[in-house]
Amino acid sequence: MFVEKVPGKATYVPKGSLVDILEIIYGELGYCTEWVLGDGWQYGRQLPNKSWTGIIGQLMRGEIDASGTLLSQSPSRMSVIDFSVPLYMDTQAMIYQRPVILSDLAGFAKPYTGQVWLLLFISLIMAFLLTFVFHRYTDGFQQSKRSFSGAESVWVSAEWTIGTLLSQPCAWFPRSVAMKIVIGTWFVATFVIGSVYRGNLKAMLILPKLRLPFDNLHELIESKLPTYVPAGSALMQTIYEARADSQFYQLQQQIVHESDIAKAKKMIITGKTVAFTSQYLLAYMIHEVYALTKSCPLYMASEKFFETTSISFAFPKGSALTAKVNPIISRLKEAGILDHLYLSSLMYASLCLNSDPSAGNNLRPLDVGDFYGVFSIFLGGLVVSLMVFILELIVNRVEKRKLTHNDG
Template sequence: MTAAGTVLPCLRIGLVIYFPYMTFNIVGEPRDYSGVMMEVNSIIAAKLNRCIEYVIAEHPTGGVQTANGSWIGAVGLLLDHDVDFVGVPTTVNDQRLKVVDYSVYVDMDKQVIIYKRPSLEANIAGFVKPFNKTVWALVAAALVLVCVATWFVYRSQDVLQAMKSRKTRDSNSNAWSTSCLWSIYVSLSQSSPWWPEGGALRVVAGTWMLMMLILATVYRSNLKAMLIIPKIRLPFNNMEEMLQTNIPCFVPLGSILHLLMEKAPPKSQLDRLKKQAVIHLDPPQAVRDIITGKYAAITNNHNINYVLNTAFEQTKSCQNYVADEAYITGFSASLGIPKHSPLTSKINRILESLQESGVIRQLYHNILPYAFICLRPESFRRPNNNLRPLELEDFYGVLSIYAGGTILAGLVLVLEFLTATIGISYRRDSKRCRSIP
């Protein structure tokens, strides 16, 4: 109502589906409007002292120009003067700017890729995961150092004892094998028939045994956790990797990416994407197909956050992952307004106030309480928020080492047997030769 007492007509606000800013049933009644912009549009109407009349676009898109030059979606509503403005932020591009105006940005957006979360695989190398490469290298270096130190002290004590008692010293090769085998036995927590004698040798041996006790305790305590943590192999993490697969990819009709695809030069990335692209204007169906993993999708980051939130609400787990590399960044989503409309400056002032006060951002987080759970790195370290039971594949690495050691031990046994047999035959032949006159 104005100062003169006249009643102003209701604001005709156009609506299109743009998750999570606006969602409703495409067909049937009731429409069940929901989203961030329901509250924002109410604030705008209250500031302008107007009531609201919602008008649904026939096609749920920000605006697509057809072959005959007409427009469908939000831009079509504006050009046909069916609405005073579009109460849902839509992407601003050059084609749309030629025919309509836009408010200040409601939010900045980017184009990212989403796909179903890959199935978990057993980590065959899990038995080496308790320590990183640096620790394993230091353990190996320490083993060599202890072997050399034990041999040196062992030989030194042997030389001193031989000088005092004038007995024959052990061979150098025997000292090497004794020292190295004992060091390996201790590192593997195995018993050894040799026991170090002498103060200096016992200090070296005791230090090594204490060190291996600590390392073995830490290793065993972390081994189970490392075996439970699975390996996650992502099908792709950027556009180029996705194009090397045969995974179909949803691209919304009329989006920035769709327009770029239409103008892409031959053999470029976007031209190759046409072979895998699934293009339509049915957002609810697209959400269902993305959650179930029917295909990947390249769309606005806000749409993808809505998909993640919806999937978590339904299953209490993260069903999809978002590629690290965004394809397009830094474009604005704003409210469409007819050219030279007197409402433009008024709506801009209201939106700027809402942005500066953080109201829009708070409404956004209230609508999507679970989306950001699936964007955290730990959501991959604990898939579906459940511990995974151990499987046979988790022990393939350990079993392969055990099998290799068994085969190696068998070969050594065969060689020892053959060597002993040859030695006995040689001694028998030597006795026969000496007995011949």
């Protein structure tokens, strides 16, 4: 059962497939219904003095004749109230804001991991050293018959190794057998590295994969994300009664307490909190958001909890309504009407839940931010080139002064 506040008024209206189910049940019995808000918007939890809060407390005190929403069955609850036959089997799930594709300053470096980049850098240094040694001591390169100085050997070796890696031509040609082996090996290695890099970069741009903030309870705890759990729910009680060595106990530090359902819903949709509660409630929220926005901003984690939980209507202990309602619920279940009403109320949820939450299903046009990383490398190269050019001018001027001084 879901409630929605009427705009401009302090009243609420019920929504969801349970409204139709209750109309069928009590229409069959010839009863009129009056909707009452749950005490403190809670399902109900047991206090130290053995009293109960929320809907369960209202049932025990006789303030309401039946619950308008489904409650999870548990031994502690069954000891103080009666349940109808189960309508559905529920499970507890987690939803959070789906990550979106954004501009990435370091996107050009993502095709390889840090380890691969490190190995590539080491390989570049080794290739440069081998090229320099063979060129220096075997006269490995030729362009003219003149001999090279030490500084020129360093420059030619660097030009060959770095230029080959960047697919740039070089004016110097290998001459010795040893140099040809080194250069040939480096050619093949850089060809493979460059081809894989370009292929991976294209794949990341065409069909990017997004890393989910979490996909199970362990990752949720590590993420430290605030987590909303409905107050008075069976799950909340389980979390606060968990042993100190359990994951539920660790989750206590992340729990967000919010009694305003509308505010909690807004926090979930905007990504301020994670929602951890009934899968039925979460699926309806996803359906409702899609109906309003035609998008799937939320995803559901793959890990589920308490998948065999029975959910039923609740009645005061010993209520005569229980025996009257059970046969009607059984007939609705056997006829498939319960499943039909439920699925009809969640027709949009399947569109989001059946899609891969880590895939970039919506294509995004590239913007300027996507090229910031490449532009940074390009500008960095221009700055280095300018510095080298200025350094060459200074060195040439110094050499000319020396020659002029020697001639004088």
